[in-house]
Structures are given as C-alpha cells and as structure tokens.
Amino acid sequence: MRNNILAGNWKMNCDLPGTQSLIAEIQAEGIDNLDCEIMVAPSHLFLYAAFNASLNSPIEVVAQNVSQHHKGAYTGEVSIDMLQSVGIKTVIIGHSERRDIFKENDDQLRGKVSACIKEGMRVIFCCGEHLDERNSGNHFKTVTNQVEKALFQLEDKDWKQIVIAYEPVWAIGTGETASPEQAQEMHAHLRTFIENKYGGKVASNTSILYGGSVKPANAREIFAKPDVDGGLVGGASLDANSFVQIARSF
Numbered sequence: 001m002r003n004n005i006l007a008g009n010w011k012m013n014c015d016l017p018g019t020q021s022l023i024a025e026i027q028a029e030g031i032d033n034l035d036c037e038i039m040v041a042p043s044h045l046f047l048y049a050a051f052n053a054s055l056n057s058p059i060e061v062v063a064q065n066v067s068q069h070h071k072g073a074y075t076g077e078v079s080i081d082m083l084q085s086v087g088i089k090t091v092i093i094g095h096s097e098r099r100d101i102f103k104e105n106d107d108q109l110r111g112k113v114s115a116c117i118k119e120g121m122r123v124i125f126c127c128g129e130h131l132d133e134r135n136s137g138n139h140f141k142t143v144t145n146q147v148e149k150a151l152f153q154l155e156d157k158d159w160k161q162i163v164i165a166y167e168p169v170w171a172i173g174t175g176e177t178a179s180p181e182q183a184q185e186m187h188a189h190l191r192t193f194i195e196n197k198y199g200g201k202v203a204s205n206t207s208i209l210y211g212g213s214v215k216p217a218n219a220r221e222i223f224a225k226p227d228v229d230g231g232l233v234g235g236a237s238l239d240a241n242s243f244v245q246i247a248r249s250f
C-alpha cells in the first residue's frame with residue numbers, strides 16, 4: 001500500500017533563523033492529523049538544526065541532494081554518511097535543477113540512487129520533460145528513459161525505498177501547472193512502465209508525486225487523481241500556511 005506524501009523543497013532559500021522559524025510556523029498550523037507524510041528539504045547547511053527543530057512532530061527533514069561517493073577528495077560535496085549522522089533518512093535525487101544547472105547525468109544519478117539504497121536511505125527520484133519534449137510528443141519516452149536509466153538496476157525489494165516525483169520542467173516555478181489530467185496520464189504511464197519491469201505489487205506500492213506550481217488552489221484536484229500520491233512543492237512550501245493547506249488537500 002503506498003503512502004500519500006507532501007514534500008517541500010526549499011531549494012536555496014532560508015537562512016538559519018528562517019529555517020527554524022518556518023518549521024515552527026508549519027508546526028503551529030496544526031499538522032498532527034494529516035492524511036499524508038510531511039517532509040521538508042532545507043539547505044544542507046541547516047539540516048541538523050532543522051532535524052532538531054522538527055523532533056516530536058510529524059515533519060521529516062530530508063536532503064535536497066547527496067554525493068554518490070562515500071568519502072574523500074570531493075570538495076563541496078556531502079556524503080550519505082554525513083546526512084545520516086545528522087538524522088537524515090531521505091534524499092531528493094535528480095531534480096531538474098541538478099540536471100540542468102549542475103549537469104548531473106543519468107550515470108551519476110544511477111550511482112547516487114544505488115549508493116543511497118545500499119545504505120538504507122529513502123530516495124525521492126525526480127523526473128520530467130522540458131517543454132520542447134512535450135511539444136514534440138516525446139514526453140513519455142523522456143520520462144521513462146530517466147526512470148529506466150537511474151532506477152532499473154534496482155532489485156524488487158529496493159523499491160520500498162523509492163518515491164518518484166514527476167515534475168514537468170515547464171511547470172516548475174512558472175505558475176503554469178500540468179493539468180490534473182496531464183499529471184494523471186504521466187503517472188499512470190510511469191506506473192505501467194514500472195509494472196512491466198517489476199510487476200504489479202512493486203508498481204502499485206510506489207508513491208508517485210507531482211511537482212510544478214502546486215498551490216492551495218490546485219492541490220486538491222491534482223491529488224484526487226488515482227495515480228497521484230502527493231506533491232513535491234517548491235515556492236508554495238516557503239509559506240507555512242500555504243504548505244499546510246496543500247497538506248490538507250488529500
């Protein structure tokens with residue numbers, strides 16, 4: 001049985017006081033009886049503070065990225081072991097900003113996913129097409145390729161640690177949301193793609209989140225779709241009231 005999940009990706013926003021106060025504001029909105037897991041992804045620098053601020057609440061603090069290397073001469077990188085040592089159990093991998101701006105490729109993402117799974121981390125794996133890929137009718141192929149290249153080395157049992165986030169790049173931070181029908185169509189396509197490789201049990205137990213300009217006004221309609229199991233939210237996650245409104249939209 002798969003879970004509903006709402007994850008807030010804070011990207012490169014919020015300093016230390018801002019991180020602590022945003023967590024306190026989310027808690028103050030009243031989040032004890034939500035019908036979803038609730039996660040926030042602050043900057044690496046403030047993960048430990050965020051982890052401490054979230055203790056005794058349903059909020060899980062997760063990381064925005066991780067190195068595929070375990071230790072050594074990788075200036076500026078953060079390892080799985082470092083994340084785990086400050087209480088982090090889940091990491092976002094393959095966000096389109098990591099792919100497009102920082103040129104992370106399928107091989108690196110596959111390495112990151114494999115390393116995380118081996119070390120017991122949960123992974124929120126992002127995939128999504130650019131506008132030209134959708135306009136040329138290649139969006140299904142683009143997205144299934146991303147999933148195949150980074151995830152299809154995994155064994156059946158590993159999928160308990162995988163969450164997928166479908167984020168059409170043209171809908172990220174643009175105010176332009178995929179319609180609920182477009183989201184459902186891609187999520188169903190992905191689930192069938194996973195089923196063809198791993199079988200119905202793995203496919204039906206994998207949470208698939210939608211990301212791209214999710215806000216309180218559109219969340220309920222998107223989350224109502226049968227193959228949409230929640231959201232990965234950027235901009236609207238930086239406002240506690242909006243974020244919790246979205247969390248109440250399941």
Ligand SMILES: O=C[C@H](O)COP(=O)(O)O
Binds near residue numbers: 095174175213214
């Ligand atoms: O990780 C989150 C996505 O990039 C969506 O961002 P957004 O909600 O600001 O469009």
